[in-house]
Amino acid sequence: MTTVASENTPSGKLQIRIDGATLLATLDYAANPSIESRYYQLPKVLEAIKRGDYAALDEYFGLEETDSLFIPENATSELPYAYGHNLAHICGDLGKNRPTPTESIEMIHREPALMGFSAVTFCAWWGEDGDVPPSINTDPASDVPALAVFGQLDSCCGIRWSQPLALAMPNLQRVELQAQGHVGTGADCVQELVSAFLDVPSRRVNDSCKNEVQLRPWVFYGD
Template identity: 25%
Template sequence: MIGVRWVLTGAVVLCGVVSPMAWADSEVAESRDCYLDGWRNTLRCSRLTVGKGDTRVSLAVMVAPAVSESDKAPLYLLAGGPGQAASDLAPMLNFFRRVNRERAIVLVDRRGAGLSQSLDCGWNLMLPTNLEVFSSELADCYLEQKSFANSLSSRQAVNDLERVRKHLGHRKIALWGVSWGTRTALLYQQWYPESLSVLVLDAVAPIETKVFLTAQAAEGALQALERDCLKDRACAQLDDWRTELNDLLENWQATAIPFPDPFTGVLSEEPVPRWVLQNVIRGALYHPETAALLPYAIKQASRGNYLPLSAIEGLLRQNTMSLGLTFSVACAEELNRISPEDVARDEAGTFLGNAFLEMFERGCQVWPVSEKPYAKPEPRSHPVLLISGEADPITPPRYADEQLQYLSNKQHLVIAGGGHSNTGRGCIPELIADFLHAPDKPLEQGCMEEMHRPPFMVDGFGPAPGRKTPLVEGENTLGGEHL
């Protein structure tokens, strides 16, 4: 789920005995009508002031009221990152229109994100690609807001959610989380089980999984792309692009090649380091639409034309994370439990290597927050719907299959060719609504058979022309239809 969105795109513990909470230090501002980009309907917005002194924050709480009053538990949407703002999820409300008929939908920007005193360190667009410069600027940000940085944690975010639940007068709530938001939801389930009705987890980051070790997952996603390209007659003609990618990375020098600007075509003044190129590839794998561009872009780059790769970089360029929050949580709850042996195993035989983790390793050296470990999860029986993309480069389906044995009442949807976050794809919104309506009933998953990868880009004009491109004989493809 850095520098540009391709490093942090998405993705991705903290437990212990639940302590009594003092609610008297909260202050509530009167609710009012408001709007968020991406959702045309009126929201009800309020502020809940929490914390004390220089860690005091006014939480932004936004509610899409149910169309019809009912006794259904409201659905809270939990953003990823860590560092994404829930208010940025407003366009997702369009996928929950059926749910919203009878359930209120709630967005809460956690402390340090979005409208709740974003700790973005001034990086709201681009990040430095020079890691020494990045580390220096990050260190300055930490020193300027040391108390606030040390106060941020998953425990705090979960406790604040419980405050909001009480503030809004909700008896029980349902949670939908994406990427790191699934970690937050699972922790809420551990610490406040009596406040929870059901969970919907998209791109699952289990409590015990070291999700910042992403090289093997990214490699698996790239191999799935290679497999599906070979099953698609048009894409298969871009033969051996994976070998060409390996050669490109092996021969890429940190001072070698500037990318042309994706909007003007003019060569940039600064060359692209290899770790950035590796993360461009990784970031493109998050979404099937951008992954479908990779074989052609890599083929062109091997011939000296870097404009298609630059165009992909341009699509992923903007940073949307509050990176101070990202490092406060990642350094205290994730990087602290990753050993050198873990890193060596994860990067072995992968195109990504240590290119994603290196920025966090360097960043945590200058962001010295204390460790906040998790306890072993306890069994829970809430109904849980798990959603995974088959080709997710950071939270693959095996995480949900192997690391959630303590959940006794779960269903798992795996989307063929899907990347990271699949709530808005095909019939998934309808299946989520069905699950929330009858969470103990097995879902009918037949509609998912119609979900495939989008057509691959095969030349400068896009996908191959024609109504349908014949498949390689004897193959049942996930490659999609060429329109």
């Protein structure tokens, strides 16, 4: 599925290309308050969009909950997300390791879903190089024991991103938590894993708790 949206601007016609991977990544990553409380609604939301029922997006993104969580009762106007402030930190921390426009475009061509959540791709056009040494991006290589915990539903930092790291760190233990999002929010299993690892870093952790949170059944349009 590929959609091209057109908009007339003072400088000419602007076209935005959105394919299925980008759409799903955006729906996944932008879910509020966390993807683990929303993922099962994806079939319903996609069918609703296809039918022109955009009210389903309000429920999916939890807009009313967002208002109550982030807008003070005495506020006179809405508080916008400070995306520029966020980019200033992310891109500045890259220093001279920021991607070039060509590199970012090639990255997006290889994996369009990056447009849904990876702010780093936009650093090619944002601001100036921060005062950070190039060595900050040097791939680690160590035999020191380490533990990496991932959420199965984490669209930002899933377990597959650690595969190159595992090649350079032979004593890296990787655990994926079922039905959990970023850093396994709310899962007692995370604390158990970290505690066990810190007790004896060289011993394989007991990860039997990783499936303690059950996947929820899909919800379809009309249910």
